[in-house]
Amino acid sequence: MFQGMTFEPGSLPEGTEALRQEVRAFLASELDPDVLPNSDFNAGVSAEFSRKLAEHGWIGMTWPKKYGGGERSFLERYVVTEELIAAGAPVGTHWIADRQSGPLLLKFGSEEQRQLFLPKIVSGELFFSIGMSEPDSGSDLASIRTTATKTDGGWLLNGSKIWTSFAHTNHYMVTLVRTQPPSENRHAGMSQIVVDLKDENVEITGIKNLSGESDFNQVFFDDLFVPDNMLLGEEGNGWEQVMSELGYERSGPERFLSAFRVLVEFTREIEENGTDEQLALLGRLSAHLVTLRRMSISVATMLESGKLPLSEAALIKDVGTTFEQLVPEVVRQAANPNASKRFIDTLNECILHAPSFTLRGGTREILKGVIARGLGLR
Ligand SMILES: Cc1cc2nc3c(=O)[nH]c(=O)nc-3n(C[C@H](O)[C@H](O)[C@H](O)COP(=O)(O)OP(=O)(O)OC[C@H]3O[C@@H](n4cnc5c(N)ncnc54)[C@H](O)[C@@H]3O)c2cc1C
Structure with a gap:
């Protein structure tokens, strides 16, 4: 029987705008302008940066206070992670512990394990693979x-x-x-x-x-x-435990923003004298991005209400990572011949990382199987 998938409408609560500005101000003061930002979450690592995020309470944001967490909502966490990735901040060090291992310990871990690991993840001292x-x-x-x-x-x-x-x-x-x-x-x-x-x-x-x-x-x-x-x-x-991790692993902004810095640099390149084709391309890619973001916020809203939308998460990862791979390809073809060094370096870096986007966290073919199952087609 056809089961279908649900993307319940979700939106970021008003209060999250102040949080977004707070994160932006922090990033503006922390990120070294001489280091080219890369919005692939796996690209940059800095234990020192992770510890500074921890000082602001931006690791383990949704976890219970008794383990050091912030008891904030998944949507507040969404805003923080979105800003970090979009800015190309070096988040690789704490990313897995915050996104995956911590929630796994909260769900399945013993009290002893939670006490041992969670407070130190929150303070940016312990990192997981x-x-x-x-x-x-x-x-x-x-x-x-x-x-x-x-x-x-x-x-x-x-x-x-x-x-x-x-x-x-x-x-x-x-x-x-x-x-x-x-x-x-x-x-x-x-x-x-x-x-x-x-x-x-x-x-x-x-x-x-x-x-x-x-x-x-x-x-x-x-x-x-x-x-x-x-x-x-x-x-x-x-097996059941591993499967439950995947809802968290597959639906976040890191699954469609890995090439975001290429879009930012492309916008800078064409904002003054862009051709109609270049502007239309930017418009098309932006529309695609906005749709993916709405789908991802919908999943964050479902996670907030205690649901585990695994097929929806798989769909976001499949469509999102396909988009991330498309961006460097089509932007390269549309680029100006006299493009700036900053644009070329950003694009080169993204092209070298792009093949991994559709492999890590489950390949495209495997996700299509999960999606088909979610739709009741297999
Ligand atoms: C940057 C990066 C970081 C990673 N980090 C981690 C990590 O921290 N921890 C970790 O455990 N793993 C990690 N991985 C591994 C990743 O999860 C695997 O690469 C991925 O699951 C694919 O497995 P594989 O490489 O063995 O490819 P294979 O499973 O051998 O697949 C090869 C190809 O065959 C296709 N294929 C396989 N089976 C089927 C099927 N039944 N039907 C149709 N097509 C099929 C696949 O889609 C793929 O195109 C990482 C990978 C990358 C690229």
Whole structure:
């Protein structure tokens, strides 16, 4: 039966405008004008910048006060993240802990784990990575082979994770492992375990991306001992837990604003003497962006009301990342031959990052499957 998807209308409450201005003023005073901003959330890292955001209460904004959080709304958080990405601020250090690992700990973590990790995430002292993908298991995540075997007082981990963003600088990684051998139910027998990335039995080797930066890694476990209290949630419930992360992971402004700085620089290039074609292109791209933003705000509104709109989030990521890849391509073709160095550098940087937009967080083909399921078509 056709189920459909719902994008309930949502809008940012009036009070968020003052917050937006506050974030803008902060960014104007903090960002170094000599560093070219890049609106890819994975591009810039600065533990110092993350700590300054923390001082303003802009990490863990929606979390309970008893763990240091701000008990603010998802829509207030939306405004802050939107401004950070649009400005090309270096948010990579705290991004995963704030967006994903913290909410996961709040939902499934033990009280001990929450007390241990959440206040330090909020104060910008602890940073997390995601340990899902493996050398032969990306899209088909259920085929992971990293195992955690029960031993006295804990678990012994063996195997390897790959493409792990910032494992070399972050402190912990929520790691998806097999605690039971594969069975007929491919999604059974998996669990999540919090691994200390600074443990001497964790080996981390860097992988260079297209632009020559070392932002992701391969992480190896060889009989790594992890104590019982680092099992996150229930043993065997890993698949359900991982799926619940994805609503947060796929629908935010970072899924359609990665090429935003290219649009800003293109606007600067053509604002005085733009041709009709250039202006029409800018208009078309802007209209597309506004629509994506409304869809994303709709999902943030649903998250605020306690819903978990997974198919809607997948749709935003699919359409949003396709847009992010389109922007550098069509803007390059429409650019002036005598374009400024700033424009060219921004475009070059974006072109080198763009292939990853539709891979990280679930590929285009996989998302289309999730969307089809949400529509009741498979
Ligand atoms: C910049 C970046 C950062 C990342 N950071 C992390 C991280 O921090 N932690 C982490 O765990 N992972 C991370 N990843 C990994 C990412 O999640 C995987 O790359 C992604 O899930 C795809 O897996 P794969 O690379 O194994 O490709 P594959 O799964 O091998 O896919 C290859 C191609 O085949 C297609 N394909 C696969 N299966 C199907 C199917 N059933 N039907 C149709 N087409 C299919 C895919 O769409 C893709 O085009 C990151 C990736 C990138 C690019």
